[in-house]
Amino acid sequence: MELFLQQVFNGIMFGSTYAIVALGLTLVMGILNIPNFAHGHLYMLGGYVTYFFFATLGLGFWLSLLASMIILGMVGVVMERVVFRPLTGQPPINDFIAAIGSLVFLEAFALAVWGPQGLRITNPYPETFQFLGITMTVQRVLVIVAAAALIVGLHFFMKKTVLGATIEAVAQNREGAMLTGINVNRVSAITFAISTATAALAASFLSPIFMLSPSMGAILGMKAFIIVILGGLGSIPGAILGGYILGLIEALGGGYVSAAYKNVFAFGALILILSIKPTGLFGKKEA
Amino acid sequence: MLKLNQVHTNIGGMQIIQDISLEIQKGEFVALLGSNGSGKTTLFRTIAGVLKPKIGTVEFDHVGIHRLPVHKIVELGLVLCPQGRQLFPELSVEKNLILGAYPLRSDKTRIRKNMDRVFEFFPILKERLHQHAGTFSGGEQQMLAIGRSLMSEPKLLLLDEPSVGLAPLIVKLIGEVIASISHEMKTTVFLSEQNANMALNITQRGYVLENGRCVLSGQCSDLKQDEKVRKAYIGA
Ligand SMILES: Nc1ncnc2c1ncn2[C@@H]1O[C@H](COP(=O)(O)OP(=O)(O)O)[C@@H](O)[C@H]1O
Ligand SMILES: [Mg+2]
Numbered sequence: 410m411e412l413f414l415q416q417v418f419n420g421i422m423f424g425s426t427y428a429i430v431a432l433g434l435t436l437v438m439g440i441l442n443i444p445n446f447a448h449g450h451l452y453m454l455g456g457y458v459t460y461f462f463f464a465t466l467g468l469g470f471w472l473s474l475l476a477s478m479i480i481l482g483m484v485g486v487v488m489e490r491v492v493f494r495p496l497t498g499q500p501p502i503n504d505f506i507a508a509i510g511s512l513v514f515l516e517a518f519a520l521a522v523w524g525p526q527g528l529r530i531t532n533p534y535p536e537t538f539q540f541l542g543i544t545m546t547v548q549r550v551l552v553i554v555a556a557a558a559l560i561v562g563l564h565f566f567m568k569k570t571v572l573g574a575t576i577e578a579v580a581q582n583r584e585g586a587m588l589t590g591i592n593v594n595r596v597s598a599i600t601f602a603i604s605t606a607t608a609a610l611a612a613s614f615l616s617p618i619f620m621l622s623p624s625m626g627a628i629l630g631m632k633a634f635i636i637v638i639l640g641g642l643g644s645i646p647g648a649i650l651g652g653y654i655l656g657l658i659e660a661l662g663g664g665y666v667s668a669a670y671k672n673v674f675a676f677g678a679l680i681l682i683l684s685i686k687p688t689g690l691f692g693k694k695e696a
Numbered sequence: 697m698l699k700l701n702q703v704h705t706n707i708g709g710m711q712i713i714q715d716i717s718l719e720i721q722k723g724e725f726v727a728l729l730g731s732n733g734s735g736k737t738t739l740f741r742t743i744a745g746v747l748k749p750k751i752g753t754v755e756f757d758h759v760g761i762h763r764l765p766v767h768k769i770v771e772l773g774l775v776l777c778p779q780g781r782q783l784f785p786e787l788s789v790e791k792n793l794i795l796g797a798y799p800l801r802s803d804k805t806r807i808r809k810n811m812d813r814v815f816e817f818f819p820i821l822k823e824r825l826h827q828h829a830g831t832f833s834g835g836e837q838q839m840l841a842i843g844r845s846l847m848s849e850p851k852l853l854l855l856d857e858p859s860v861g862l863a864p865l866i867v868k869l870i871g872e873v874i875a876s877i878s879h880e881m882k883t884t885v886f887l888s889e890q891n892a893n894m895a896l897n898i899t900q901r902g903y904v905l906e907n908g909r910c911v912l913s914g915q916c917s918d919l920k921q922d923e924k925v926r927k928a929y930i931g932a
Contacts, residue, residue: 571794571801578784578795584746585782590770590799590848 415543416664417657422549424656425556429611430629431636431648432563433604439580439643440597441493443504447511448608449630451488454515455481455609456621457523463530470533474613478606485605486598493601494594512626519623527620534617552614559607560649567645576600580643635679641689650690654678697722697884698743698774698852703752703762705742712738713749714908720852720886725878727895727916728888729925730905736888737779739905740856744776745769756852771799773851777858779888781841785830789821792829792840796847807847814843817873835866842873852884853877859891867891871898896920 434448458480462473492511496503534547567573578586579596587593619625636655640647655675662674682690698720705713713735720726730736741747743754745766754762761769784792793814797807815822818839824832829840838858845853855874859867875898878885889895896902896916904912904925912922919925 571798574787574791574795575798577787581784581786582782584778585784586795587746587766588744588770588776588778588782589795589844590767591795592765592767594765 411542412664413661414541416660418543418545418549419664420657420660421653422552422656423659424653425553426611426615426652427632427636427655428649428652429556429559429607430633431640431652432560432645433607434633434637435640435643435645435648436576436600437604438637439576440600441504443501443508444634444637445493445604446505446508446630446634447488447515448604448633449628450512450515450626451481451484451605452608452612452629453519453621453623453626454484455605456612456616456625457519457528458609459613459616460523460528460530460621464528470530470613474610477609477613481609482602482606485601485603488605489598489601494597512630516623516626519626523621523623525623527622529620530616532617548614548617552618555610555614559610563603563607572599632675635675639679639682639689641691644689644691647689647691697724697757698886699753699755700743701753701755703739703742703754704750705738705747706750707738707747711750712908713742716752716908716910718903718910718913720884722851722884723882724901725875725885725899726887727892727899727902728886728905729892729895729902729919730888730890732890734905735908736890736905737856738908740776740778740854740886740888743854744774744778746776770848773849774854775845775848775850775852776854777841777845777856779856779860781837783829783837783841783844786828788826788828789840790825792844793821793847796844799848806849810847810849814846817846817876818843835862835870838862838866838870839873842870842877846877846881846883850883852886855885855887857888857890859889859894867894874898892919892925 430448430452434444437445437448455477459473459477462468462476463470468476488511492507493504496507532548534551536547537544538547567577575586575591575596576599578589578591579593583593586596632655636651637648639655640651655678658674658678659671663671700716700718703713703716704711716739728736728739738747742749745761745764749762752762753760756769756772756774759772761772761774784795793811794807797810800806820836821840821843824836829837832840842855842858858870858874862870871894874885874887877883887895887899896919899916901915902913902919903910904919912919912925
């Protein structure tokens, strides 16, 4: 029972990160109509930027996190403007290639600046406590709480504000959005900023727990991509639920069978769900 | 109010609109007639800024708008209610309407007022306020599209084939609403239609397009008598 609860706790923590990263990927996908394959690499960059402010400059954890979110938000705006906007109206394969190009660049950049060896920031909240017979660290609880707060906050932003509604509008009908007077370029830039800043947030919370490495973006980006397919392309609730499900599958599979196989469980679940429901958990019927 | 000067528009290298000049005065109610594929939609999308003319100019209230982005043109008061409606299918009626008022977004009372006026035209939209637009029938979607385009209080409203594919009873209802938008709201309306019958009965004058060129224009009473128009568009 303890093992089960411990793995559920870990699964929810991994899942929190996955949910946020997949959420950002889904938001931008609504705008681009293809997944931004560089999303995991933006997460990786967010982790390093936090490392830079926290370990190199010696700022506090929360200030470093904030700085990382702001900088990654700006990176998102620049990326939309320089990489993707010039491709508007061209075949989706061009966006696809541009995203691959960006991720190669980001990984090479991190490698050049921070080197190939793993880096870790000192855990700002290393305290542990016992709850329901399992051991929790404050940092891990913080990951879960922060992710939940972010998801609730984003939900209200999307559903209750006009700016949030414009993001949905542009995703659902770009030309229709233009014709109501929405500046779709501005909405695209804001969407990218939200997507990259939330990735930086997730990376910042996890950087005291896991090593940073230039290659971590590729694995996480791939998983986020799986989650987005799992949840139903473009579905926000699907991305969130899919994130938590993947986290739980990995943690339980890893805990009971072998941690070495956790990616096998992740991909296995993807294949299983898609064979039962080809459009994903929250997928729409083909139009 | 609207002035087109020798406008040519290309799509994918093909000349679709060729040498169109026309002028619409404030308060007028004008029809754009033409069979399927004659270029009505392309012309309207050019005026609204979705497509940019290859040659020629578009002036709105004496300002050249043919190089402006679409949202700037909307802010000036020129709104296109597009063919195919281009609604937000997974947003509620209410949100579709609120987004229609995007240029007025800081003025909540005006948005309320405009929404109430849309409900006077189309009471069914009020009953379905929280339903997703994508669940609607064609006629209801067209009502919502017209309602959405009224939300920002346009000075000039372009309505692109609002009756296409709808049942005669709905066409009649929509025709009446368009007529009262023109008369009661004093909005200048430019209406494109394949259904020349409906359009010629409510508008004052019209232009006839063929293969992207303007081949005829005049008062509706004259167009109705024109042998070519009768043959091609009225079926009489
Ligand atoms: N996106 C497009 N790509 C290629 N050809 C187009 C496109 N849109 C319109 N056309 C062509 O332009 C011509 C005029 O079309 P359109 O403006 O839709 O006419 P209408 O609205 O009068 O039916 C047609 O021959 C059509 O095939
Ligand atoms: Mg048309």
